[in-house]
Amino acid sequence: MKEGQKKNIDHLDGDKSYLRIEELFLNNASESSYVSLQTLDELMARDNQREEDGFERKIKLGKIIKPSKNGSDEIIIVPSTIETKFYHDNAPNSEEEEFGGTGTEEEGTVIGEKSNKTENEDGSGKGPGDGGEEGHDLNSDAYNLGKVLTEYFNLPKLKKKGMKKSISQYNYELTDTNRGFGQLIDKKQTIKRIIKTNILLDNIPDKTKPDLSSLIHSPQDTIYKILSREVSYETEAIVFFVRDYSGSMQGYPSEAVLTQHLFLYSWLMYHYDKRVKTRFILHDTQAIEVEDFNTYYRSNVAGGTKIFPAFELVNTIIENEQLHLSKNIYVFYGSDGDDWKDNKNNLVGEIKRLSKYANRIGIFVARNSGNDNPTSLESTIEESNILSELNETLKITQINSRDFTENQIIESIKLFLTV
Amino acid sequence: MKLVNQHTKNIMEGCKERAQEAGLQFDQESLEYIVTNSDLIELQPKVMIPTMYDFWVNDIEIIQGKEKYKVFPHNPYETVINSRPAISFYNDNNPDWLNVMIFYHVLAHIDFFQNNLLFSNTWNEDFVGKALADKRQVAFLRTKHGRWVDYVIEFSRSIDNLVGFFPALNEKTAPAIGADMAGYYFNIFCQEKLKLNAHIVFKQIEEHNKLISNNPQVGNVLFFNNIIKKHPEFELEFKKHIEHNKSNKLDTIEFIRDNSPFLNKEENKWMKTIVNIVRESSVYFSPQIRTKIINEGWASFWHDKLFRMDDRINGNEIQYAKINASVTSINRAGLNPYAIGLRLIQEVEELGNRGMLSHEFERITNINDRANFNTNQSKGLDAIFHLRKHFSDFTLINAFVNQDFVSKHNLMVIGKRQNEEKNITEYYVKSKKAGDYKNMLLDSLYHPPYIYVDEIKTNDKCLYLIHEFEGKQLLKSHIKSTMMGIAFLWGGNVELITQEIRLNKSDGTKWNKKVIYTYKNKKLTKEEL
Numbered sequence: 001m002k003e004g005q006k007k008n009i010d011h012l013d014g015d016k017s018y019l020r021i022e023e024l025f026l027n028n029a030s031e032s033s034y035v036s037l038q039t040l041d042e043l044m045a046r047d048n049q050r051e052e053d054g055f056e057r058k059i060k061l062g063k064i065i066k067p068s069k070n071g072s073d074e075i076i077i078v079p080s081t082i083e084t085k086f087y088h089d090n091a092p093n094s095e096e097e098e099f100g101g102t103g104t105e106e107e108g109t110v111i112g113e114k115s116n117k118t119e120n121e122d123g124s125g126k127g128p129g130d131g132g133e134e135g136h137d138l139n140s141d142a143y144n145l146g147k148v149l150t151e152y153f154n155l156p157k158l159k160k161k162g163m164k165k166s167i168s169q170y171n172y173e174l175t176d177t178n179r180g181f182g183q184l185i186d187k188k189q190t191i192k193r194i195i196k197t198n199i200l201l202d203n204i205p206d207k208t209k210p211d212l213s214s215l216i217h218s219p220q221d222t223i224y225k226i227l228s229r230e231v232s233y234e235t236e237a238i239v240f241f242v243r244d245y246s247g248s249m250q251g252y253p254s255e256a257v258l259t260q261h262l263f264l265y266s267w268l269m270y271h272y273d274k275r276v277k278t279r280f281i282l283h284d285t286q287a288i289e290v291e292d293f294n295t296y297y298r299s300n301v302a303g304g305t306k307i308f309p310a311f312e313l314v315n316t317i318i319e320n321e322q323l324h325l326s327k328n329i330y331v332f333y334g335s336d337g338d339d340w341k342d343n344k345n346n347l348v349g350e351i352k353r354l355s356k357y358a359n360r361i362g363i364f365v366a367r368n369s370g371n372d373n374p375t376s377l378e379s380t381i382e383e384s385n386i387l388s389e390l391n392e393t394l395k396i397t398q399i400n401s402r403d404f405t406e407n408q409i410i411e412s413i414k415l416f417l418t419v
Numbered sequence: 420m421k422l423v424n425q426h427t428k429n430i431m432e433g434c435k436e437r438a439q440e441a442g443l444q445f446d447q448e449s450l451e452y453i454v455t456n457s458d459l460i461e462l463q464p465k466v467m468i469p470t471m472y473d474f475w476v477n478d479i480e481i482i483q484g485k486e487k488y489k490v491f492p493h494n495p496y497e498t499v500i501n502s503r504p505a506i507s508f509y510n511d512n513n514p515d516w517l518n519v520m521i522f523y524h525v526l527a528h529i530d531f532f533q534n535n536l537l538f539s540n541t542w543n544e545d546f547v548g549k550a551l552a553d554k555r556q557v558a559f560l561r562t563k564h565g566r567w568v569d570y571v572i573e574f575s576r577s578i579d580n581l582v583g584f585f586p587a588l589n590e591k592t593a594p595a596i597g598a599d600m601a602g603y604y605f606n607i608f609c610q611e612k613l614k615l616n617a618h619i620v621f622k623q624i625e626e627h628n629k630l631i632s633n634n635p636q637v638g639n640v641l642f643f644n645n646i647i648k649k650h651p652e653f654e655l656e657f658k659k660h661i662e663h664n665k666s667n668k669l670d671t672i673e674f675i676r677d678n679s680p681f682l683n684k685e686e687n688k689w690m691k692t693i694v695n696i697v698r699e700s701s702v703y704f705s706p707q708i709r710t711k712i713i714n715e716g717w718a719s720f721w722h723d724k725l726f727r728m729d730d731r732i733n734g735n736e737i738q739y740a741k742i743n744a745s746v747t748s749i750n751r752a753g754l755n756p757y758a759i760g761l762r763l764i765q766e767v768e769e770l771g772n773r774g775m776l777s778h779e780f781e782r783i784t785n786i787n788d789r790a791n792f793n794t795n796q797s798k799g800l801d802a803i804f805h806l807r808k809h810f811s812d813f814t815l816i817n818a819f820v821n822q823d824f825v826s827k828h829n830l831m832v833i834g835k836r837q838n839e840e841k842n843i844t845e846y847y848v849k850s851k852k853a854g855d856y857k858n859m860l861l862d863s864l865y866h867p868p869y870i871y872v873d874e875i876k877t878n879d880k881c882l883y884l885i886h887e888f889e890g891k892q893l894l895k896s897h898i899k900s901t902m903m904g905i906a907f908l909w910g911g912n913v914e915l916i917t918q919e920i921r922l923n924k925s926d927g928t929k930w931n932k933k934v935i936y937t938y939k940n941k942k943l944t945k946e947e948l
Binding site: 038040043046049053054055056059078079080081082083084085086087088089090097098099100101102103104105106107108109110111112113114 | 475476478479482483486487566569570573576577578579580581749750751752753754759828829830831832833834835838841843844845846847848849850851856859860862866867868870886889891892893894895896897898900901903904941
């Protein structure tokens with residue numbers, strides 16, 4: 001408890017029943033008396049507790065967009081909450097906003113305009129654009145986002161493969177021994193040592209049945225266990241983010257897919273304590289690997305769609321670099337579900353090949369049509385029966401990208417992470 | 420946080436003298452603190468009251484505020500709170516001349532807090548001290564009841580905008596007729612129940628007054644003993660009347676506090692304390708939210724007037740002009756309360772100076788006579804001091820935003836629309852009419868829905884709420900969780916009768932539909948009536 005807060009409580013039943021205002025402020029000049037701030041962890045734990053108490057969660061993820069002149073705006077994720085009350089709805093049916101201003105123009109004159117395209121690129125989240133060279137420091141923010149998301153997800157079964165020596169983390173265990181002093185007496189080793197010394201001193205006449213009461217015990221014979229720094233091993237993960245960037249993805253589907261991928265990436269990064277590597281793959285009719293999330297986020301082409309080359313490329317990368325031997329592999333794929341029909345067998349083949357390496361393959365279909373008919377990608381997977389065949393590894397989920405919510409994205413990730 | 424140094428305090432005291440000479444009225448004592456950026460971020464969620472009770476939503480806002488500050492570093496020049504003594508907060512890095520300007524601004528705010536009648540219920544208490552007591556109480560309850568304290572705070576806050584601020588104010592400025600026995604007998608019982616002629620009532624009043632002057636101690640009792648003998652039902656009627664009026668005065672949150680079967684259970688009575696703390700905090704802030712534009716206008720008017728008269732700041736006029744313009748210029752797009760408030764106060768000053776706030780002027784119909792009207796009475800200052808005492812944002816805008824004002828300052832309503840062809844958002848001049856501009860301003864003011872308890876239908880199992888529809892429907896996304904909170908506090912179901920605006924998309928016609936929301940077994944349902 002903070003000093004200031006404690007003091008306030010002490011006064012509750014104390015003899016000094018009031019505090020002058022000046023006193024209150026000045027006494028706490030170095031440490032604010034007016035806050036007993038809870039950490040994000042405590043706040044999230046409180047939110048978790050709400051569900052157990054029968055109330056809805058209240059903490060949501062808010063974004064602050066840090067504009068930048070070169071177009072690579074930074075998105076900062078912060079917790080946010082709304083205190084609900086009965087309010088008037090000023091414009092329930094009107095889509096047009098209005099506000100005050102000043103000027104000499106006549107009624108009807110357009111006094112300013114803003115490109116909708118620019119609005120999409122400025123990070124407000126309407127999908128990828130086509131520019132921006134500068135990288136974008138996703139890591140530190142994504143780590144915080146992951147911390148928040150941890151409250152929502154539980155990890156599916158993980159393979160303990162690719163244990164790698166950590167260079168930064170150590171465990172301290174009582175594995176070393178020391179004569180004369182230490183933390184914990186090792187009784188077995190101590191008695192052995194005493195007997196050895198007594199044999200040397202010829203103090204044990206009957207060697208088969210030593211008389212313990214007559215043994216000479218030198219302090220140097222006491223063996224202790226002491227702390228020892230042990231190298232710790234860590235698991236590592238590699239995540240392939242794969243998405244369709246063909247013409248049909250523009251707008252809502254890309255926004256849905258990228259939101260999901262950002263959440264997944266953030267959460268994995270938190271879970272693996274930043275020991276997660278990422279690879280980004282884009283495809284239209286051909287697949288390419290791109291360097292960073294920024295390019296992955298902003299790239300956009302107009303073209304047809306073939307999905308299988310993307311999975312083929314992932315498999316090639318894994319096999320060439322032998323990644324499956326040393327790392328947990330996750331593959332997350334997002335698309336609007338459009339695919340050329342004649343590639344069915346190739347796609348199913350590549351997914352099966354990938355399933356041998358990957359811990360989890362998550363396929364996310366952000367339907368663009370606004371109706372509930374299955375897309376060609378969904379039909380392919382349905383017909384091939386691989387979903388039940390690979391039910392340990394492969395998960396597929398779909399949403400309608402035109403009116404998706406953050407909760408739906410979180411639900412879709414939960415499905416990807418079910419054991 | 421620390422008090423300003425003696426040098427700065429001296430500047431403030433100098434400002435006080437000059438402001439009082441100019442006619443502002445405020446208590447002599449005030450406290451000025453220097454705060455850091457971090458202090459400000461931490462104080463803002465607590466509405467700048469350092470002693471406000473802790474609540475987790477504030478912590479979220481602080482985390483957010485710190486991140487926002489990294490991206491958009493921005494601080495107010497000052498913040499002043501309506502406390503006794505008045506407390507104001509400043510950044511550390513102001514030069515003396517800027518402090519002079521800021522101090523005048525602050526003093527005008529303090530003058531407004533201490534003289535505007537909307538604040539009259541805050542004049543006899545120091546909220547900072549009260550909030551400290553409340554904070555300790557909440558902290559103490561937390562040690563006993565843990566997180567349930569925060570649930571009760573949350574649910575109470577979800578209805579803290581339904582407090583009866585105006586009824587409480589009205590009660591003070593205009594006490595109800597019939598609150599005492601004599602008032603009820605002569606004003607209501609004689610006239611409405613007995614339907615006596617006026618001259619008989621006057622005769623009885625005379626008799627009553629005579630009895631009291633002859634027997635100051637027991638006159639009243641003697642008079643009413645006679646009345647009760649004559650009209651045995653009087654006593655009961657009077658009790659009924661008092662009872663009825665009393666319950667009418669309860670706002671929704673008070674009604675729940677006093678009548679909730681859940682809160683009345685012995686083990687839950689501690690919750691009432693919290694409900695009350697939340698309610699009283701809300702009532703305290705009510706006048707402030709309703710006087711944002713007029714208060715900022717008042718402060719901007721006076722800082723400008725007093726700064727320019729101040730002999731201590733010679734040589735800094737240009738720097739001052741720059742800052743003053745950035746604070747008080749009308750935005751090309753967007754609403755600046757400082758600017759609109761200042762222009763309205765200047766407008767009223769001018770109207771007063773020219774004698775245009777008079778019946779004489781109102782009676783003139785000739786447009787030229789009206790334009791040239793000037794009595795040279797110089798009553799402008801009196802007029803704005805009248806505003807400061809009696810007006811709120813609503814009354815100021817409603818009374819003085821007219822076509823002359825809108826045209827004089829080239830004010831307009833800007834609309835935002837999509838141009839699908841060019842794939843752009845366009846901002847265009849939607850209207851330059853005073854009516855539209857006024858409506859836009861009024862729409863931006865704080866005006867919570869009027870929702871009250873239907874006491875006849877309400878029972879232990881269900882609380883019935885009625886929303887007085889004022890042309891605006893309730894924000895649907897908030898209804899469920901707000902009603903969930905009320906259901907918790909009532910310990911039963913909640914029903915809410917309201918209206919919704921329906922739109923026929925084909926021809927654009929709108930109509931209202933009465934609906935009833937029911938929160939029962941943790942589920943919200945809606946039915947059309």
